[in-house]
Amino acid sequence: MPNTLRRLLLGPPLPTAAEGRERLSRPKAMGAFGLDALSSVAYGPDEILYALLLAGSAGLAFDLPVAAAIAILLAIVAFSYRQTIYAYPRGGGSYTVAKENLGVRPGLVAAAALSVDYLTTIAVSVTAGTAAIVAFVPGLNAHRVVADVALIVLLILINLRGVREAGAAFVLPAYLFVGSLGTLLIVGGVHLVLYGTPTPAHPTPAASQDVSLFLILRAFAGGCTAMTGIEAIANGVPAFNKPSSKNAAATLITLALILGVLFLGVAGLGRAVGAVPSDQSNVIAQIGHTFVGDSPLFYAVQISAAIVLMLAANTSFNGFPRLAAVMAEDDWFPHRLSHRGFRLAYSNGIIAIGAVAIALVVAFGGSTHALIPLFAVGVFLCFTLSQAGMVRHWQRHRGDGWRRKAAINGTGAVVTGVVTLIVVGEKFTAGAWIVVLLVPLLVGLFYGVHGHYNRVRQQLAIGHLPDQLYAPGQVIVPVSRLNRATAMALSYARSISDNVLAVHVAAETDADPDEFARRWREWTDDRIPLQLVPSPYREVVSPLVRLIEERARSDEGAVTVVLPALVTRHIWQEPLHNQLEYVLTLALLGKPNVVIASVPTRLPD
CATH class of the missing domain: 1.20.1740.10 (Amino acid/polyamine transporter I)
Structure with missing residues (x-):
């Protein structure tokens, strides 16, 4: 409310x-x-x-x-x-x-x-x-x-x-x-x-x-x-x-x-x-x-x-x-x-x-x-x-x-x-x-x-704080557009890890994925690697979840998924944005070895 x-x-x-x-x-x-x-x-x-x-x-x-x-x-x-x-x-x-x-x-x-x-x-x-x-x-x-x-x-x-x-x-x-x-x-x-x-x-x-x-x-x-x-x-x-x-x-x-x-x-x-x-x-x-x-x-x-x-x-x-x-x-x-x-x-x-x-x-x-x-x-x-x-x-x-x-x-x-x-x-x-x-x-x-x-109390019980529960891991940033919200998410990702991977799901209905990759290299000066994930059935969430699960099972440690999010000026504008963030967050909740972070970008007044 x-x-x-x-x-x-x-x-x-x-x-x-x-x-x-x-x-x-x-x-x-x-x-x-x-x-x-x-x-x-x-x-x-x-x-x-x-x-x-x-x-x-x-x-x-x-x-x-x-x-x-x-x-x-x-x-x-x-x-x-x-x-x-x-x-x-x-x-x-x-x-x-x-x-x-x-x-x-x-x-x-x-x-x-x-x-x-x-x-x-x-x-x-x-x-x-x-x-x-x-x-x-x-x-x-x-x-x-x-x-x-x-x-x-x-x-x-x-x-x-x-x-x-x-x-x-x-x-x-x-x-x-x-x-x-x-x-x-x-x-x-x-x-x-x-x-x-x-x-x-x-x-x-x-x-x-x-x-x-x-x-x-x-x-x-x-x-x-x-x-x-x-x-x-x-x-x-x-x-x-x-x-x-x-x-x-x-x-x-x-x-x-x-x-x-x-x-x-x-x-x-x-x-x-x-x-x-x-x-x-x-x-x-x-x-x-x-x-x-x-x-x-x-x-x-x-x-x-x-x-x-x-x-x-x-x-x-x-x-x-x-x-x-x-x-x-x-x-x-x-x-x-x-x-x-x-x-x-x-x-x-x-x-x-x-x-x-x-x-x-x-x-x-x-x-x-x-x-x-x-x-x-x-x-x-x-x-x-x-x-x-x-x-x-x-x-x-x-x-x-x-x-x-x-x-x-x-x-x-x-x-x-x-x-x-x-x-x-x-x-x-x-x-x-x-x-x-x-x-x-x-x-x-x-x-x-x-x-x-x-059961939860027993499962969460711990004697003393361990030195380290999470080892330095990898960070994945889903990318759909090259804009300020994406830049904010990437900046935060690089602040917490040197192992940052940008992921773009390329559906068949999208523009040429090679063209997106070329624009990416120009936009980032080739400082952050980009992985293109093909999606012949035009899905976005499922291919991302499969990739994240594979990475979470690897030896590279926990995966932190950093999601760009828009903060709109008016409540009625909220349903027009952030749908991928909500759906992907729900899909990843409870996945082992996966941490979700949301980086808000406020639209100017």
């Missing part, structure tokens, strides 16, 4: 010393890390009712108990991750906890599951947000995939500007949603106290099955989607203002408290108004219609909910790059993912997950319904491994109240483990099998990357 365009899109570069200024305050962290969790209030209560309504009014009797059980589980998971934040301030969340307490393989399983969850969160959030926009602008439906891709690209650019700016960009939508929905719940609660229970918004559907333990567990598993995103803060502890652990823990508890209150409030008022969720009207919309009608508050809640759903993907753009950076430092991901970019963000991780999310959205045609079965499977597996890891952590380190803490984490591990099995079983044939297949494949990929780095 040219510097001018990069500065325009991303802002000026930030020095490493500015890292402290790029950290997040608690309010901004809520926007950066909390949108995924907050947005789940818009569909979590619905998922409970979708399951329980199969048993009609008998099933609805379990609505609030299931919601309360989820709130209790949310508190257990939040407390567990709070302990994780203090115990592992470097970040990494489930991966770090599982790896250090359960072993490398469980840690990698957690990382793979979390990576898949981050990816599906982007896809589901963006497509759901686009669907909400389509409800207001039906004409956009034919272009929804393009809109999805455009939104992901926008999120990539916002996050490339740095953590602080990304957090600031999402603070307003987050608090607008919390404030407007909170106000609606207060209005609804007051209405219930003053006027009693309103007329049901919809008649309860007839039962199609009896109440059973499996149905209740299915409703519980569906409602637990409200907990997705709660782990993101534990992955991004280093992004918080110092003291990082204290601020991250406080933000997590605040987020869990807000999420729990909103979730129970929506579930409670939804039960009071007899809400029956559908594709056209969710529980929040039916609560709004009942208590405030078509007032500005109703539209504020609906519009802010749509925006938060759409921007919930930002949690993944904060969580995955930090997870990948921690894993890259441990050699499980490519090292490039641990490098910070122009604005101190983990740019490579942001771009990587954004690109894969675009591919996923395009592959599924921008359909939220088709993507939903992939959603939330990985996160519960992460919850289970993380909490099991914390049980082991307390057993190893003990401390005050360790038995109580281990009991809480153990309970959470068992419950989230059961939820994982239910979610996988319920969604397996609908698409969850893809996640079940992807997780071990990713673990295998991690082992492949780690093994490669270990």
